[in-house]
Amino acid sequence: MATIGFIGLGNMGGPMARNLLKAGHKLKAFDLVQSSLDAARAAGAETVSSAAAAAQGVEAVITMLPAGKHVRQVYEESVLAAANTGTLLIDSSTIDVETARAVSAAATKAGHAMVDAPVSGGVGGAEAATLTFMVGGAAEAFERARPLLEKMGKTIVHAGTAGAGQAAKICNNMILGISMVAVCEGFALAEKLGLDKQKLFDISSKSSGQCWSMTSYCPVPGPVPTSPANRDYKAGFTAEMMLKDLRLAQEAAHTVGAATPMGAAAASLYTLFVNAGHKAVDFSGIMRMMRGD
Ligand code: NAD
DSSP states (O other), X not given: OOEEEEEOOSTTHHHHHHHHHHTTOEEEEEOSOHHHHHHHHHTTOEEOSSHHHHHTTOSEEEEOOSSHXXXXXXXXIIIHHHSOTTOEEEEOSOOOHHHHHHHHHHHHHTTOEEEEOOEESHHHHHXXXXXXXXXXXXXXXXXXXXXXXXTTEEEEEEEESTTHHHHHHHHHHHHHHHHHHHHHHHHHHHHHTTOOHHHHHHHHTTSTTOOHHHHTTOSSSSSSTTSGGGXXXXXXXXXXXXXXXXXXXXXXXXXXXXXXXXXXXXHHHHHHHIIIIITTBBGGGHHHHHHTO
C-alpha cells in the first residue's frame, strides 16, 4: 500500500480521498478549508499544514483543485520542489489543456512522472468510486497511476500524451452541453405543439434523437424518475460547472483554430442562465429558460 499526498479535499476530492483510505492507502491530506481537513482526519488521513508537506516523502501526489491557476500555483510553489524525484503526480482537476501541458512539462523537467486525469461522474461517482478517468501522459506513468485510479473509479482510459485527458473531458462535456440544450429545445417545442412529454420520450428515446441527455438525464419531470428535473433541478452537475467546461472548450478551440459554433452557442446560453442567478441549479435546469419560464 502506498503513501499518497492528496491536495484539494472539496466535493470531489473529499470522497475520492476516502476511497483511497478504504482501500488501505495512507494519506497526507491538505486543503485550505479547516472543515475539509477535519473530515479527512476523521476518515483516517494524516492532515498536514501545507501543500508542500503533503508532497514530501510520498509515492504519489493527487491534486483535485478548482481551476488551472490553482493547479499551476500549487505545482510551481509547492509540489514540484517538495516531492522526491520520481514521484508520480496525478492532477484530476478539470483545467485548460495548455496549463495541463505546461505543468506536465515542468514536472518532467523536475524528474517526476505526471498524468492529467480529469474525471466524469460527479460527486455521486466520487462517493461510489465509479468515476471515469480520462488520462493523458506517458504510458509508463499511466500504468503507475492505474492501480490508484481503480480505487476511485470504474472506467480508466489512457487518452494519449500530456493534456489528452483534459482534451477528452472538454470535448465530452461540450457534446453534453450542446445535447442538453437540444433535448430541452425539443421538449419545449413539443409542449407548445401540445405533444405529451412522455409520448415524445417514448418515441425519441427509441429513435434517432436518442442521447444521454434524454435517456439518463431527461430535463423534464416524469420520463426518467432519477433525473434532477424530478427534484426541482437540484444539482447534480451545476450550471456553473457546465459553463466552466464549455468555456474551457471555447478557449481550446480558439487556440487551435477549430470551429465550434454549437459549443459557442451552448456557452452563450449557459452564460445567460448562470447570469440570471441559476449557477447552483443543475445544468438540465436550463429547460426552464428554453421553455421561457
Ligand atoms: P470544490 O470547490 O468543492 O473543491 C476544491 C477544493 O480545493 C476546495 O476544498 C478548496 O479549498 C481546495 N483548494 C483550492 N485552492 C487550494 C490550494 N491552493 N491548496 C489546497 N487546497 C486548495 O470543487 P470540486 O467540486 O471538488 O471540483 C474539483 C475539480 O473537479 C474541479 O476542477 C471541477 O471542475 C472538477 N469536477 C467536478 C465535478 C463535480 O460534479 N463537482 C465533476 C467532474 C469534475
